[in-house]
Amino acid sequence: MPQTVPSAGFTPPCDYTNYADNFDLSLLPGGEQLDPSLSQSFDKVQPKIYTTFYPNSPQQDDFRPDFQTLLVPDDEKSQNSYLEVPPILSPNSYRQSSEANFYPSSPELSLYTPSPSSHYSQSPVDDFFHYVKKEPYPSSPYSYRVKEENFLSPCGFSSPTSPATSYSSLSSPEQINIQQAENSDVLELLENTVLDKQIKQESTVDFGNLLSSFQDSESLRRLLEDDFKESQPEAEVSKPKDHQLLREVLRDTSFQKKFNIRPIDFGFIGGEIKMEEPDESAQRELMRENIEPVFNLAIEQMKKDVDTTCTALGISPDPTQWSAADVLSWLQWTSRQFGLAEPLPEQWEMNGSSLAALSEEDFTRRSPQGGMILHAQLEIWKAAYSEEDLSMKWQPETTSSNASSGDMSDDDDEEASSSQADPTRPTTSRAGGSHIHLWQFLKELLASPQTHGSCIRWLDRSKGIFKIEDSVKVARLWGKRKNRPAMNYDKLSRSIRQYYKKGIMKKTERSQRLVYQFCHPYNL
DNA sequence: GAAGAGGAGGTTC
């Protein structure tokens, strides 16, 4: 009959997926020295952990456990510790009912489990240990099973205070007001999506087998009690400091000798890891799915920052529209924001278009100390504006528009359907890397000079001028991507030339072999 | 000879 008690730091080592997702990194060697700020964050968003004991024993209906009293102080029962008290079942009813009726969601049983408010039977901890003593392991036909349910609940965010206040509590005092103002809608989104829901995971382990690894039940009892005492002062059940039992188990390497197991060597992590191409593709898709919402949030925040600054300085969000005075105003403002030296006006006598065309080297030449930062900030501005402007106004036929483009992603899954207003905008409408435009592919190669710098590289990044250094290799890569083994540079270049008519690419002013130039805004 | 330019028809989605 199942019983749920606070996990007291115990994590059944049976479901590695669950384990990996919820693993307390502080358990690793040296992990106790967590970054204090991180620890604070964990305290605010503390997972609720439910552990259910349900012995497969006919005697269990006699148990009247008081785990709640034993392991959970009264003042905590309503916080992070949950004891599920099920109705008492007779031995017959227990035997007649399958485990699936109790825990259909257990990994072996694979159905969903009731919420933490559901009820299960109980058993006293003393009787539990008595039972352990009476029934020698592992020969007992009745094994205890432990089911741990982890509810990742936004405890810190679900306080009566506003989301912004809760979030700000994680920050330094001087940041509070800013973050309250700037992150409120981001937090609102997070609350409405992820944090508003409990994420439930569970695992089941044969407790009997687990206990058999201990010399006697007293040692386990002692460990559990010590663990609970240690967690008492903080009144936090699942703090990183907990999991004493697990710590002990992890430190105990006797099992390695017992089962002739060698420790896993993670040293390879620092080295080269080769992945099969299909797996790599799946990983990229998974990464995209995970990162895209965050990326969109960042873009939104970036746009707001740009708007705020535009209002403050009275300048256009489009850098190419800036006058010389606007340029100077923006440079001064950005320099102050980043604590850079005041820009010398004589170095920056130009309008916004000229500024936007400067390369990073140009910036660094004019401002050796902060040129890189200023250039990066301008790129962000251009990207933020293009995101907004292209989605609102830009049409493929009107490339004369002074809108700039933000090819924010070099992802190979991008698609530029003619029905879309923004051909440079990343989309995820189709998975896989086969549907990609040649110009996007070339930009993808150009974006990874470490990998592909030997076959294609930028000559002038700001103007979108690039050179194909190894036409055979580029063609081979393109053919591989498009699953066209017969691809060669002759065909690839024919496709590039098709871009001349479409206004995507052009030959450079001084024609050079294997040198092409992206048209605006594709050069961004 | 390699690469560029461009016409024309075919293929895939």
Next chain:
DNA sequence: GAACCTCCTCTTC
């Protein structure tokens, strides 16, 4: 129908 792919001829470097 768009976006290539393929083949071709001619030109340029």
